Amino acid sequence: MKKFKFSTGGKDYRVEVEDPLSSVLVIMVNGKGYTVCRETADASAAQELQTSSPEPTGEAPAATSPPNESSTPAGFQDVRAPIPGKILSVAVAVGDRVRYSDALCTLEAMKMESVIRAPINGLVQEVRIKEGDNVQYDDVMFLLGNLAD
Numbered sequence: 157m158k159k160f161k162f163s164t165g166g167k168d169y170r171v172e173v174e175d176p177l178s179s180v181l182v183i184m185v186n187g188k189g190y191t192v193c194r195e196t197a198d199a200s201a202a203q204e205l206q207t208s209s210p211e212p213t214g215e216a217p218a219a220t221s222p223p224n225e226s227s228t229p230a231g232f233q234d235v236r237a238p239i240p241g242k243i244l245s246v247a248v249a250v251g252d253r254v255r256y257s258d259a260l261c262t263l264e265a266m267k268m269e270s271v272i273r274a275p276i277n278g279l280v281q282e283v284r285i286k287e288g289d290n291v292q293y294d295d296v297m298f299l300l301g302n303l304a305d
Contacts, residue, residue, distance in 0.1 A: 182257060182275060189275025191238055233276050235298040237291040241265030245287055252280045253303070260298055261285065277303045 160171045172184040183190045244262040248254060254274040261272050278300030285297045 182273060184275075189233060191235065191272050191275055231302050232281065233278060233300045233302065234296045235260060235272065235275065235300065237263065237293055237295045237297055238270070238272070239263075239265045240292050241270075241290070243285050243287055243289045243291060243297075244269060246283060246285060248280050248283065248298070250280050250283055254278055254280060254300065263291070272297065274300065276300060279303060 158173045160173070162169045162171060170184075170186050173181060181191070241263045242265075244264050246261045247259045248261075254260065255277050256274055258274045259271045260274055263270050263272055280298060281301045282299035283297075284295075284299075285291060291297060
């Protein structure tokens, strides 16, 4: 996992990126997990991210904004749509135990299929989508409860 430090708006962010070359990235920001889809398949940019020195510091570019704050209760993790698209399949149901990076659903966006993965080990508390649904960027699709293990 690659680790970075960014500062923007007077706030510091610790960012960890799992497998920077993947088309779907699992990113931890200050300990909170996010799953995002790479906008382009620019291998040179991905390679630059992968080979950059660990723990760089500096001001984040103006176009970069921190993840949306959520009203998710403590001990829970929401999983949001990384981009607008159509839900092709849902792989979990309420009550299922999931491990970090387990598939939750498949999202089609811009004629590409992306598997949305669990950002934590957890218990599925809510499934707010179903096959065929259209989601918008940042829509909450799942609510996971943290597992102690």
